Amino acid sequence: MNRWLKRGAWLVVILLLGLGALVAAGLLLGEQRAARRLDIMVAPVALRSDxxxxxxxxxxxxxxxxxxxxxxxxxxxxxxxxxxxxxxxxxxxxxxxxxxxxxxxxxxxxxxxxxxxxxxxxxxxxxxxxxxxxxxxxxxxxxxxxxxxxxxxxxxxxxxxxxxxxxxxxxxxxxxxxxxxIDHSLPPSTPVAEGVSVEHGAYIAQMCVGCHRVGLRGGNIVGAPPDWPAAARLAPGEGSVMPLYQSADVFLAMMRSGKREDGSTIAVMPFSSLKTMNDTDLRALHLYLKQLTAS
CATH class of the missing domain: 1.10.760 (Cytochrome Bc1 Complex; Chain D, domain 2)
Structure with a gap:
């Protein structure tokens, strides 16, 4: 019995030492990451004041x-x-x-x-x-x-x-x-006419990738507080929420109110900003997301 207790104690010590080493390494690497310099080629943009x-x-x-x-x-x-x-x-x-x-x-x-x-x-x-x-x-x-x-x-x-x-x-x-x-080599988007079109919707959807990820697959939001829910899947596939928003009017109502059609509240989404988007942008975004789901 004592032999097993000793082995268990040693195992706990080893695990604690390993955890301590991992924490120390993470803290050291964090300081190095925060201090590193990035050499980015910046394409000039003419500023305006009109x-x-x-x-x-x-x-x-x-x-x-x-x-x-x-x-x-x-x-x-x-x-x-x-x-x-x-x-x-x-x-x-x-x-x-x-x-x-x-x-x-x-x-x-x-x-x-x-x-x-x-x-x-x-x-x-x-x-x-x-x-x-x-x-x-x-x-x-x-x-x-x-x-x-x-x-x-x-x-x-x-x-x-x-x-x-x-x-x-x-x-x-x-x-x-x-x-x-970011792929820093990507050029800025080519301007497209504002309107309820897939092309304009694709441009609007670029503002969603920070939380919903590239490809709009959803998942845990990187760097978010631990109590935040995962971002919804907007792309086609199992768990996509877009089938709930086949109607543009239902989608706009959700973006303006922060509530689903059943009255339940959607957590975390930045609705204070999203609700100020005009109808053209929101309808174009819905059209783009809907055709993704249908593809």
């Missing part, structure tokens, strides 16, 4: 999720602070930040399209996979709107505080930044 660009940029800022993270006035917002070690807060984008006041055209493109800061480090909070394929015109319009914000006080840098398991997972590559997932 009224039409600002109007379009205001629509994009509100409907594509920017407002959720950076606030209605661009001063930044806190999205998570559970008091248990998790805190995620986004930075001030206005000229009240000396860092942002110094931003040049290339810096905006690098940050939005590629998820990389002026120092070459990956912007860990920036979901650039959703914005990587923006047309040059839309990117320029989005920047035009942000640049016209009155100066605000706010944090210079985003805040990323993860509990120990999250820090280890980051170090082990389980929570990759957008900059590590």
């Amino acid at each position: 009224a039409a660009a600002i109007e379009r940029g205001a629509y994009l800022y509100g409907s594509r999720g920017c407002v959720d993270c950076h606030g209605a006035n661009g001063a930044g917002a806190t999205l998570a602070d559970d008091g248990k070690g998790l805190k995620l807060a986004w930075p001030n984008l206005t000229t009240g930040s000396p860092r942002m006041a110094a931003y040049q055209a290339v810096d905006w493109v690098r940050s939005i399209r590629h998820g990389v800061g002026t120092d070459g480090r990956a912007l860990r909070l920036m979901p650039s996979e959703d914005y990587n394929r923006l047309t040059d015109a839309d990117l320029a319009s989005l920047v035009a709107y942000v640049r016209q914000f009155p100066a605000q006080t706010g944090r210079e840098q985003g805040i990323i505080q993860l509990p120990l398991p999250g820090r280890v997972m980051y170090g082990l590559g389980k929570i990759p930044e957008a900059a590590m997932k």
